[in-house]
Amino acid sequence: MGAPLEAAYERCRALHREHGRTYYLATRLLPAWKRRHVHALYGFTRHADEIVDRMSGASPQARAAELAAWSAEFLRGLRDGRSDDPLLPAVLHTIQVFDIDLDDFRKFLASMAMDLTVTEYETYDDLLGYMEGSAAVIGTMMLPILEPSDRATAREPARQLGLAFQLTNFIRDVAEDLERGRVYLPRRDLAEFGVTRADLERALATRSSPPKIKHLIRYEVSRARRHYALAAPGIPMLAPASQACMRAAYRLYGGILDEVEAQDHDVFARRATVPKWRRLTVALACILSRPGTAVPAPAAADVPQQRDPSALLDLRGTAA
Template identity: 35%
Template sequence: MSVEAAYEACAEITRREARNFSYGIRLLPPVKRQAMCAIYALARRIDDIGDGNMPSEQKLLALSATAERLRNLIRDGAAGAQDDPVLVALADAAARLPIALEAFDELIDGCRADVEGRQYESFDELVHYCRCVAGSIGRLSLGVYNPAEPERARPLADALGVALQLTNILRDLREDRQTGRVYLPREDLDRFGCSLELDSMGNLADPPERFAALVRFEAARAKDWYAEGLALLPLLDHRSAACTAAMAGIYRQLLNRISADPEVVRAQRLSLPASGKLRVALRAIVWGRT
């Protein structure tokens, strides 16, 4: 498979699946855009294994097989990609840019935790999970952006990943609970007297006042992580900053809506309309040029 065809396959996956991230990815110059699509495509594959319909044992085997192929890619470069378009594109991207492919191992570890049904007693435990599944993507993206001060930028990219994942968790409370997953820490559920149990309609059944207090408490934490993570933007070139600002801006808008009205996530999966995402992306372009 040619490198060009491999990149196009990754771009198609990104166009089809990255409903929020694609708005930011489009703002990157071609080489960085291709690299980011390759990263997204492999991350999507890993997530799809964890969220798919296979028995847990098969999911764990598939994750281990993916980790082994990734190790081959890191060791052998393009020779380790074989005919897999995602790995072909990723090998080329890693040859062009300082992308730390080892960070995918953390994403795989996070997906293993999902498959095993792991729950979290404390917020610190949840943050560790967020660093695995989203902070890892922040660090991979940093290799694409290639900032002048990577050591200074790395913890900020990690923090922004945590903020995005906390937003995801709040947005998907009902959907995750329907599949048996609970991410919010047990200590926080106990503190606010919530269980995240479902009623006969499949909606979250906790009393409105308790539920709202819990969601707003977690949203405030996420906002703190955004405040830390967005300090990354001045360290990036203007198009990389615009890409990051667009991605983060969409998720921050979701978080603000959830914080203002926690009831919106009780019975549905919240999303922004395409027009709202486009406005965020346009503002990000302006910001990146200032």
């Protein structure tokens, strides 16, 4: 490989190591030749996210223009087979090596553009429309690298794992997203638990959640675990050399939800993180797991899909 391509892969790896510690650790369990390609996909998604979330004072219009210009450079690279961007050569090479569906990248960029104008979602179905591009397609982008025995069968579990990871991030980062002016938890969910945006703002200011916000977060944790449960059957379908990586990612991201529970669902008190010792223990256990072994589904896998008041009673507790 030429120097610009090597430099692009290294840039993607550095982004991954700095910003995606949990996923980066899991990626180290892949064969060495596959890791750079996962770094490339992470670098692509992270760079777009940084353009959208930049807090340096750039206006939404300026960030939209930057995202559009970078997206256009990506599309030019797909057409011409090259790019002078410091990151994109690695992405273009990875797409070529694995023949990754280009529609996944278009959907992803469309969702990133939504973040510049959309700050709230009315229902979970509305949020899923956004997450289709921001999360589900990342699962399907990864499939060619992970080499499932049957890509068509593994596709839906891969989508569900992307959704599970993203919803986990939304739960953990409620405070951080609110500081950016966004609330990803659906308005209808907030209303069902008696929570207003003003309540979230007060919790951010005091760094403490009242009971009704904790009940809301408890429900969202259970919803995320449903996605994990739907994703679990896909991991044993992957190539044996890919399974330890995805088992670790599955368990470590799920572990963030465990940490949220351990702090009584108060996501404003501190950012929930998995301790380093647990990350290393999980990684070792996943290395030792026999390929093809079933992945245990989360205990809260039977969360009701339809959100009516009677279905929520066991999750809401006493309103406050």
